[in-house]
Amino acid sequence: MRYSLLDLNLQPGVEIFLVILFFIVCVAGIFFLIRGIRKDRNRLLAEKYRIKELDSAVFTQMLTHAYSVADEDTHFGVMLIRINDAENLKTSIGERQMKRVVETVKERLVRVIPHGSKICLYGDDEYMVFIPEELDGLAMTDIATMTIKELTKPVSLISRAKINISVNVGFAVNNQFSSDAVDMLQNVRIALVNSAKEGVNLFSIYSRELAEQQTEEYKQYSEIRKAIAEKQFVLFYQPVAEISSGKVVAYETLVRWKHPELGILSPDKFLPIMEQTGEINWLGIWAFEQMLKDYTEAERNRRDGRNIIFSFNLSPKQLMYPHLAEEMRKVYKKYRVPAQNIMLEIVEFAIFDKVPEVASNILKLTQMGFKIAVDDFGLEMSSLKLLENISFDWIKLDKKFIEQSQDDFLIGGVIETLVGFAKRKNCSIVAEGVEDEITCNYVRGLGIGFGQGYYFGKPLSFEEYFNK
Ligand code: C2E
Ligand code: CA
Ligand code: CA
Numbered sequence: 504m505r506y507s508l509l510d511l512n513l514q515p516g517v518e519i520f521l522v523i524l525f526f527i528v529c530v531a532g533i534f535f536l537i538r539g540i541r542k543d544r545n546r547l548l549a550e551k552y553r554i555k556e557l558d559s560a561v562f563t564q565m566l567t568h569a570y571s572v573a574d575e576d577t578h579f580g581v582m583l584i585r586i587n588d589a590e591n592l593k594t595s596i597g598e599r600q601m602k603r604v605v606e607t608v609k610e611r612l613v614r615v616i617p618h619g620s621k622i623c624l625y626g627d628d629e630y631m632v633f634i635p636e637e638l639d640g641l642a643m644t645d646i647a648t649m650t651i652k653e654l655t656k657p658v659s660l661i662s663r664a665k666i667n668i669s670v671n672v673g674f675a676v677n678n679q680f681s682s683d684a685v686d687m688l689q690n691v692r693i694a695l696v697n698s699a700k701e702g703v704n705l706f707s708i709y710s711r712e713l714a715e716q717q718t719e720e721y722k723q724y725s726e727i728r729k730a731i732a733e734k735q736f737v738l739f740y741q742p743v744a745e746i747s748s749g750k751v752v753a754y755e756t757l758v759r760w761k762h763p764e765l766g767i768l769s770p771d772k773f774l775p776i777m778e779q780t781g782e783i784n785w786l787g788i789w790a791f792e793q794m795l796k797d798y799t800e801a802e803r804n805r806r807d808g809r810n811i812i813f814s815f816n817l818s819p820k821q822l823m824y825p826h827l828a829e830e831m832r833k834v835y836k837k838y839r840v841p842a843q844n845i846m847l848e849i850v851e852f853a854i855f856d857k858v859p860e861v862a863s864n865i866l867k868l869t870q871m872g873f874k875i876a877v878d879d880f881g882l883e884m885s886s887l888k889l890l891e892n893i894s895f896d897w898i899k900l901d902k903k904f905i906e907q908s909q910d911d912f913l914i915g916g917v918i919e920t921l922v923g924f925a926k927r928k929n930c931s932i933v934a935e936g937v938e939d940e941i942t943c944n945y946v947r948g949l950g951i952g953f954g955q956g957y958y959f960g961k962p963l964s965f966e967e968y969f970n971k
Contacts, residue, residue, distance in 0.1 A: 555622070556623065558624075569635075570677070570683050573677060578677065579635045581688070583629060583631050583692060583695045584632070584672050585629045585695055587670060589601070590628075591785060592668070594788070600660045600661055600662070608670075609630065614653065615653050638674075644708075651705075671698045671703060671706070673693070673695030673696070673697070673698060674706060674708045692725075693721045694708055700780060727776060731786075737964065738756045738758055738794060738797065740755070740813075740967075741955060742955070742959050743959075744955070749959070752811070753812035753846065755813075755962075756816070790815070810844055813845055814897075815845060815847055818850070822864050831871075842872030846873070846875070846876050849876065869894070875895040881903060881904040898933070902935045905918075905936060905942065909945060922950040932951045932953065938956050939958055942958070943958055
């Protein structure tokens with residue numbers, strides 16, 4: 504005898520409900536089954552390769568113990584792997600997908616590291632691997648190369664989309680350079696920082712020479728990492744004024760590090776290191792969001808109804824980061840700031856058409872409606888040919904260029920040509936580093952419309968200019 508739901512004489516609504524419920528139960532069952540299989544697979548994989556996963560405290564204890572029982576014939580090494588730009592990646596793909604990326608990295612690592620290794624997730628974006636065997640330069644090179652090759656294959660997200668990640672790897676072995684676990688963990692990080700300085704998807708092996716060059720930089724780098732974790736950065740603002748009226752038309756945002764002991768530090772103390780290690784990508788997105796927040800607050804407090812422009816610096820290194828425009832778009836969408844009131848200051852336009860990532864980022868950013876300024880324009884760029892093909896709104900003349908032109912009338916002539924060119928292109932010229940009235944009169948005489956410098960206002964905190 505066959506029964507169907509219909510035989511039970513149920514109300515039609517109840518039947519539909521039961522069918523839907525049945526499907527939900529099936530789908531949930533399949534979901535948990537797949538999850539279980541996945542977890543089991545990871546466990547089996549780790550068991551197969553005899554890899555043990557430890558938490559960071561246990562990892563340090565284990566390393567300390569390894570040192571305490573080591574004699575001359577005991578050899579081991581530590582490899583540190585960092586997933587680059589994890590913070591930005593998390594913002595762009597979300598926490599759940601990021602966990603998946605980190606998990607995939609582990610699965611792949613387990614396949615390439617020697618049997619019997621121990622692995623540990625360090626923070627959110629690093630893996631530390633303990634390798635209990637003698638490793639010469641060749642062996643370390645092999646392991647690091649395979650690790651990078653495996654980890655940089657595209658990662659599938661839950662949404663089935665694929666993304667590429669980049670990593671850096673540091674390596675250190677126990678020998679005369681490291682006297683204890685703390686030393687070794689520091690050495691392997693010095694190696695990692697060194698590899699990141701050269702670019703992404705590279706590795707570096709710790710050596711004494713490396714340490715001698717690096718100790719100072721390493722110290723600064725550690726401090727910068729701490730400053731990032733503790734959000735010790737702030738934005739300062741400097742006015743850009745119309746020379747004829749003295750009216751402020753824009754503010755340039757300039758980043759500062761509010762150091763707990765040293766006070767306010769200017770970018771030359773930290774940007775070069777951040778550029779080398781890739782932390783600039785984090786800083787850039789943070790600064791962009793902070794500027795949008797500040798803009799929103801400044802608009803709220805303004806009563807004159809005039810449109811104000813905020814300008815923002817983007818270094819070549821930032822523009823080379825393939826996800827820059829996308830990440831800026833995600834942040835930008837959260838705020839209601841007109842894109843035409845944001846000016847992006849870009850230096851070294853010469854690289855514009857040579858690096859595809861730079862060209863693609865600039866194109867996407869202009870399509871979003873942001874304005875573009877050519878920053879630090881100087882003698883070496885005075886060939887206007889390059890500027891013919893790009894559309895931009897400001898040319899900012901470097902302080903040195905203005906100074907040189909005061910002594911050399913030929914350079915003065917170049918500036919006059921530039922002023923004519925800017926008129927044709929419908930863009931404005933901004934003279935940088937205008938410190939006094941004499942310079943102000945001089946640039947006015949050249950026909951330059953706008954100026955920036957101590958004469959119009961120093962870089963000061965947001966509160967100084969907007970919350971008075
Ligand atoms: P920049 O874009 O050329 O910024 C102008 C620099 O000139 C600022 O230095 C400013 O403090 C200084 N300045 C302004 N007026 C005068 C003046 O009248 N006389 C003199 N002698 N100097 C003046 P600061 O703030 O130290 O910034 C240095 C550079 O750091 C900037 O040069 C910019 O390239 C970079 N930077 C600053 N903030 C950021 C940021 O958020 N992202 C990126 N990528 N770079 C930034
Ligand atoms: Ca600038
Ligand atoms: Ca400049």
